[in-house]
Amino acid sequence: MKIKNLFTYCFISSLFLFSLICIWKILVTLQGIGLTNFNFNKLFMFGIILCAINLLIGKKLNLNIKIIILALLFSFFDYFISINLPIWYSFGIFLISLFFFNNIKNYDKNFLTKNHSSQKLFFNFLTLFGITLFSFVILFPFYMMLVTSLKTQALLLLNPLDFSINFAQGLPELFKSYFVVFKDYNFGRYMLTSTIVSLGTVIITLIFAIPAAYAVARLNFFGKNFLSTSILIIYLFPAIVLVIPLYTIFSQLGLRNSIEGLLVVYTATTLPVAIYMLQGYFKSIPKELEEAGIIDGQNWLGIIFKIILPLSLPAISSVALYVFMIAWNEFLFSLMFLDRPNSFTLSRAIQFLNVGAETPRQYLMAGSVVVTLPILIIFVYFEKYLVSGLTAGSVKG
Amino acid sequence: MSTKLAKIEKRTAYLLILPSVLLVFSIILFPIFSNIWISFKNVELRDLRIPEPRAKKLVKSIKENPTQIKIIYKLRNSSLTQEITNVKFKDKYPNNIEPTNLDKRCQFKSNLLKCEFGNWPKKYRENLEIVFQNTKNKDISNNEIKSYKPKLTGKSQNILLNYEFTLNNFKKVIKDKAFIDLLSTTFYYTFFGTIGAIVFGILAAQMVNQKFFGRTFMRSVLLFPYVAPVVALAYTWELLLDPTSGTLNNLLINYQIIDGPINLLGQKYVTLNILGIDFKLRLALTTVIIFEIWRYFPLAFLFILARLQAVPKELYEAADVDGANPIQKFLNITLPQILAVISILFMIRFIWNFNKFEDIFLLTGGASGTRTLPINVYQQGFSIGDIGMGSAVSIVIVVFLLIFMFIYFRLLGKRADEN
Numbered sequence A: 001m002k003i004k005n006l007f008t009y010c011f012i013s014s015l016f017l018f019s020l021i022c023i024w025k026i027l028v029t030l031q032g033i034g035l036t037n038f039n040f041n042k043l044f045m046f047g048i049i050l051c052a053i054n055l056l057i058g059k060k061l062n063l064n065i066k067i068i069i070l071a072l073l074f075s076f077f078d079y080f081i082s083i084n085l086p087i088w089y090s091f092g093i094f095l096i097s098l099f100f101f102n103n104i105k106n107y108d109k110n111f112l113t114k115n116h117s118s119q120k121l122f123f124n125f126l127t128l129f130g131i132t133l134f135s136f137v138i139l140f141p142f143y144m145m146l147v148t149s150l151k152t153q154a155l156l157l158l159n160p161l162d163f164s165i166n167f168a169q170g171l172p173e174l175f176k177s178y179f180v181v182f183k184d185y186n187f188g189r190y191m192l193t194s195t196i197v198s199l200g201t202v203i204i205t206l207i208f209a210i211p212a213a214y215a216v217a218r219l220n221f222f223g224k225n226f227l228s229t230s231i232l233i234i235y236l237f238p239a240i241v242l243v244i245p246l247y248t249i250f251s252q253l254g255l256r257n258s259i260e261g262l263l264v265v266y267t268a269t270t271l272p273v274a275i276y277m278l279q280g281y282f283k284s285i286p287k288e289l290e291e292a293g294i295i296d297g298q299n300w301l302g303i304i305f306k307i308i309l310p311l312s313l314p315a316i317s318s319v320a321l322y323v324f325m326i327a328w329n330e331f332l333f334s335l336m337f338l339d340r341p342n343s344f345t346l347s348r349a350i351q352f353l354n355v356g357a358e359t360p361r362q363y364l365m366a367g368s369v370v371v372t373l374p375i376l377i378i379f380v381y382f383e384k385y386l387v388s389g390l391t392a393g394s395v396k397g
Numbered sequence B: 001m002s003t004k005l006a007k008i009e010k011r012t013a014y015l016l017i018l019p020s021v022l023l024v025f026s027i028i029l030f031p032i033f034s035n036i037w038i039s040f041k042n043v044e045l046r047d048l049r050i051p052e053p054r055a056k057k058l059v060k061s062i063k064e065n066p067t068q069i070k071i072i073y074k075l076r077n078s079s080l081t082q083e084i085t086n087v088k089f090k091d092k093y094p095n096n097i098e099p100t101n102l103d104k105r106c107q108f109k110s111n112l113l114k115c116e117f118g119n120w121p122k123k124y125r126e127n128l129e130i131v132f133q134n135t136k137n138k139d140i141s142n143n144e145i146k147s148y149k150p151k152l153t154g155k156s157q158n159i160l161l162n163y164e165f166t167l168n169n170f171k172k173v174i175k176d177k178a179f180i181d182l183l184s185t186t187f188y189y190t191f192f193g194t195i196g197a198i199v200f201g202i203l204a205a206q207m208v209n210q211k212f213f214g215r216t217f218m219r220s221v222l223l224f225p226y227v228a229p230v231v232a233l234a235y236t237w238e239l240l241l242d243p244t245s246g247t248l249n250n251l252l253i254n255y256q257i258i259d260g261p262i263n264l265l266g267q268k269y270v271t272l273n274i275l276g277i278d279f280k281l282r283l284a285l286t287t288v289i290i291f292e293i294w295r296y297f298p299l300a301f302l303f304i305l306a307r308l309q310a311v312p313k314e315l316y317e318a319a320d321v322d323g324a325n326p327i328q329k330f331l332n333i334t335l336p337q338i339l340a341v342i343s344i345l346f347m348i349r350f351i352w353n354f355n356k357f358e359d360i361f362l363l364t365g366g367a368s369g370t371r372t373l374p375i376n377v378y379q380q381g382f383s384i385g386d387i388g389m390g391s392a393v394s395i396v397i398v399v400f401l402l403i404f405m406f407i408y409f410r411l412l413g414k415r416a417d418e419n
Helices: A002-029 A041-058 A061-081 A087-104 A107-114 A119-148 A153-158 A177-185 A187-218 A224-235 A243-253 A259-283 A287-295 A298-310 A315-327 A332-337 A346-355 A361-381 A383-393 B001-039 B142-146 B166-176 B180-207 B217-226 B230-241 B246-255 B283-309 B314-321 B326-354 B358-363 B373-383 B387-418
Strands: B053-062 B068-076 B084-092 B097-098 B106-109 B111-118 B126-134 B151-156 B269-274 B277-282
Touching: A002 A041, A002 A087, A002 A107, A002 A119, A002 B111, A002 B246, A041 A061, A041 A087, A041 A107, A061 A087, A087 B068, A107 A119, A119 A361, A119 B180, A119 B230, A119 B326, A153 A361, A177 A187, A177 A332, A177 A361, A187 A224, A187 A259, A187 A298, A187 A315, A187 A346, A187 A361, A187 B001, A224 A259, A224 B001, A243 A332, A243 B001, A243 B373, A243 B387, A259 A332, A259 B001, A315 A361, A315 A383, A315 B246, A332 A346, A346 A361, A346 B151, A346 B230, A361 B217, A361 B230, A383 B217, B001 B387, B053 B084, B053 B142, B053 B151, B068 B084, B068 B111, B068 B142, B166 B180, B166 B387, B180 B217, B180 B283, B180 B326, B180 B373, B217 B283, B230 B246, B230 B283, B230 B358, B277 B283, B283 B326, B283 B358, B314 B326, B326 B387, B358 B373, B373 B387
Parallel strands: none
Antiparallel strands: B053 B068, B068 B126, B084 B111, B084 B151, B097 B126, B106 B111, B269 B277
């Protein structure tokens, strides 16, 4: 039992260390450094030895000193088996192994004799491993989007693995793609259109949704249950089944290539979810507050404006942010309805860039950064509101 | 008194919901129903432009006689497919000018040239020549005549509004040899995309539900793929997976994991050899499914995490006392607790993945075996230009959608009964 546990412990730990090192090596390779081997056999074996040593030392030594010694041993070993690599690479290896040994520093011989120790260990590492792997897999495309926009097509074709950023060339040269995208490809205009459309959608949706949600939440009328069920059903109908009729109608009415047309469609498609989210929140506001308002002689409008709205600001902000996100990211309708470059939104403009023959990839990626960055900043800044909006509205997407 | 109040309440309620109902009706419900109408018609993209009579006015001075001028109207029917009936023509002229030769269909009265051309068949073209004479024998200036533009009116039948119906679209949809393939691709994509997103969602939620440094940051990062615009993400992936200059292929070749580049988005099949048996894997479809999972697992994650945080801690403590191992704890406590969320999530994601258009359209455009029903709507309607066919495919989607919704609401109802 103990031997088996020792073996699993060493094996899992070393594998985890090796995968951390792999991610680091991939990132280093993308700096244009000619790294062509993961050295799996050597690093894995040495990792197993170090993990065993860690277990044997246990708590006999000061834990901090122990992890520093182990990490240094590992980095020197890696330094000797891989030749001609810059010092910052080895320093990275050192930090990673420090992090790793810090995680396993508390294990000693006694741990192996405990119940389910190998499973616990496995899950412990799985969590760590999962977090690292998930972050890497998720952030990697975003990272590539950013660094590609800072390179040039010629350099990328010369060495497709060199994404190192050359700060020596000066900022104007470094951000050249962004200047080009805004100046030659007119992205300033598209950004303005996207902003107007998204903000417009938010405002109109709220103007329509707040009274409707209030009626559904509070007032009694014939067909109320039917209405609240149909909100959900309508919400589940996808854009793709609306596209052809809307296209034909809009073509005949001459509403294509107009911001107004886009605004109407975006508002209508986000309205059901906005009503659904808001009425849920309105129901949670104590009725007594409104009754007090009625006694004070307020009419329905006064109640909505003076009592309901101030109390439900959090819900309204999450609806607003969610609708903004939907409108900003929307692609299908803008593809269908806009075919003149002067009415493009950002998403449509990027698609147009890609279809257009031989647009250098750094411009495409610069455009992608321009469309992605605002929404990510808004998301990180207002995360709390947007997450609650996402959870409520996430039946769609 | 109370009935009066109830009446006022009712009226207010209708007033408050009316704008929303009208908007949703005209932009969502009405189009869904007009899909049915269009799908029984033989309409093409070029038929959508309403036919109109057009005239181009050419002014030519006559050298021998500057008091005269020749006007040529190039008349045509803008439509290649439909006739225009009752075409009327109107143009204005300056004072002191009169026509010398006038077509029978036209009249000239108080500086106004009026013609009634009757019916123009499709592709109709005609050149109408009129010579004008200055009544005071003065020279005629070209510019003044050019400044007036002719006005034409005519009636044409809107192909969308007539009562000719056909079953051809549906016949074509169902008889199409690729239809079975189309359906299987759609279900394959939907099923695996949904399952994958939920599995990874559970994994991620399990991880984030533990305490560790940077947990809130991690939660934000996990949501990035869902929050960012699909256009940017799809093109980034396309660049990453590019066979010649893409990062992934170059990395794999650099580390000698593969010998030559793999066209992950452009190759329909790849043959895998597992235990001596050859498997044919649909490569491009698999790549698209992986993108789908990458983009939508955050949503499953968000739902499941919220549910996990509501699981009482006592359950796990009790399990610890009983000496349960982590796998037993997951199978016997966590899984039953999140099963309800998972089933609802599965249905909702299934419905949405079934209708997913953007992701595949941007990554492959429906090529190399990734054509699903929504992609087919676009291709029929806009690439081929057969609006009627596109509508018919939309109807097929709606029918499936209604079946899924029925199951979904049954499921919701069952859940509500249980609680």
